[in-house]
Amino acid sequence: MNFDFSDDQKLLQQTARDYLAEHSPLAVCREILEGDAAYAETLWKGAAEMGWQGAVIPEEYGGAGFGYLELVLIAEEVGRALAPIPFSSSVYFATEALLRFGSDDQKKKLLPGLASGDAIGTFALTEKPGQQTIEHVAAKVEGGKLTGTKSPVADGEIATFAVVAAQGDGGLSLYLVDLTGDGVARKSIEAFDPTRPLSSIDFDGAPAELLGKGGEGAAQAEALLDRAAVLMAFEQLGAASRSFELTKEFVEGRFAFGRPIASFQAIKHRLADLYCEVQLARSSCFFGAWALDGDEPELGLAACQSRVQASEALNQMSIEMIQLYGGVGYTWEYDCHLFYRRARALAGALGTPNEWRNKLVDRVDFSEEA
């Protein structure tokens, strides 16, 4: 058994961590939070030079030709740094959609731009508040023109194109839509985590190009969500691990009643519990990575497993981070709220944890469980 990453993969992860430590300290995330820019453009370009956006894109389309075991570790580092870049939209969704369902022409046209970071893609599925299954999409494509509204769309304002789920071509299908073209009106929605921008996009006769086979949109979207869930889980794991480390450092350095507050059982028992949550998330993410890499039959289960466990680890960690920092944790000046916001931004993307719990019960063959 070798349920771990190889030394080469760990080295790549360390390189990513070092790069982000230099180019994406939490101050970079804060600049986006407090400023007008929607994302850190310089960091995005730098990431592309490191080959991250094109990590799993074959070299013939301008990518780095790594595998998913490398990509998940990059995702963990992006999450660790709370890097304010549209990595998940462009890499986990748009790139994955093209790699899996795109024609050779579509790949040739779009993948090199995604790899170089010149193009930013996103996935437009959700249309309104609440928990909907994929089948309830109302947006329509008729005669190659898309009509309807998608909101919230992650990175919708900065994306150059979107993969859109809409009814047409014999049922629910996926379409490629140029967001810079005709019939597209985008407006920004204020985000709970402003470092992960969200938009509402009105489509009024926007040209839409079928991606993959018509009528298979539900299965395609489900496959995309499963793959993205594993990648997003690593991003959440990275943020949770960082939050844990910062919190531990804080309680070790903070003194009250003449001793470090980390010496009180009331504090250390909570850190022990949080440690367990983060470790369970890490093990679950490893399982997700294994399933994603080999496209294993267990991928559907592994997606639920890693998605739920990593979401909850980051949620709990970010809540306890503020509490354990005490008063200063509630100030704008300290970084705790960056994690608190990011936790909810990531948990709310691509289906909330409860939606994944619900899927899991459908997917478990419990006659085989001990």
Next chain:
Amino acid sequence: MDFNDTPEEAAFRAECRSWLEANAELRQPGDPGADALGERTTPETVKEAQAWQKKKAEAGWTCITWPKELGGRGGTTMQNVIWNQEEAKFRTPPNIFGIGLGMCGPTILTHGTTEQKERWIPKMIAGEEIWCQLFSEPSAGSDLAGLRSTAVKDGDDWVVNGQKIWTTGAHFCDWGILVVRTDPTVAKHSGLTFFVVDMHAPGVEVRPITQINRGQGFNEVFFSDVRIPDSQRISEVGNGWAVSITTLMNERSSIGGSGGAGGMRDLFRLAEEVEIDGRPAIEDRSVRYKLADFYIRAQGVKLTGNRTLSALSQGKTPGPEASLGKLVGAVMGQDMAAFAMELQGAASATFDESYTPQEGDWQGRYLGIPGLRIAGGTDEVLRNIIAERVLGLPPEARADKGLAFKDIPTGPPNA
């Protein structure tokens, strides 16, 4: 990143498997699980367990990592894990040797003299002599080093007085490992000494403790002027704490990872069988969320165990992730049992094999699990271990620091 054995591991597994197939029956779905705090062991089950142990010992399938010259297999930790995984798939008698082989043996192997090893280890391996562990006392549980039983030197013997408690299996054991106070005038950790005691010696009295589930796995053991020859002392006088730590580290590694959860299939089936408002409970969203959480947590513990195994498989020391299995598993097991009873509605208040859903198994678990959260390190002690030994957080301030044991404040004696 894979879950496969190396070629050597696969070959070893096949070897284990073929011996087991020739000597035992495969477990079937619905077979009762191994119960950590089960019924009192009868003389018949002890005989049956001894026969199985002897069979394994003769074929070299026990004490996989122990030295060959003492009757072990001289194998690796990973081989031991593989053997345990395979053996668990077969119907075998209750394991009454867990404490001896998991804790007493490793302690003697680490700290015993050559004569002591030769005297005790081979018979322990063969299952001819059964061992127990005499550590906890009524006033020394989580604070083990606060123990009060004493040993006083008298000629070539030590004379032991005091009481031990929570001694699993004491009523059928031949030998016990014992830690007692030999010097109350020094700091508490410094005044302890470690012995091996003959459980059949005059002055040793074993009384069963009845648990909340009416099980009797544990005992109280009373020592009245029990004489132990100095040749049965393990390590130096005053070094008992260091020796005890060896035992406890082995206890944790033998308990760790087991999780104590189990029952996932039963819980899903129950949710299919019982109804909420005329529909199968499993169709209810709130039920599904809970089921998913239990499943995910149990898998999380199992997958974390796989990370530990990977480290072992590659000859590395397992990381800190090894210590969370019992803490997470036991708490979750209790939550699962409570949820299963909730699903039963009014029937949750019954405990009748012929009436209660799933023969009252969940009620039984609910009564059993509080013990699991305490035995082998309470939840609180495990959190301290994770916080202090894994995360390196500073220790709790202590009121007994630097004091001689006799000067340490104590609470009023129990009525």
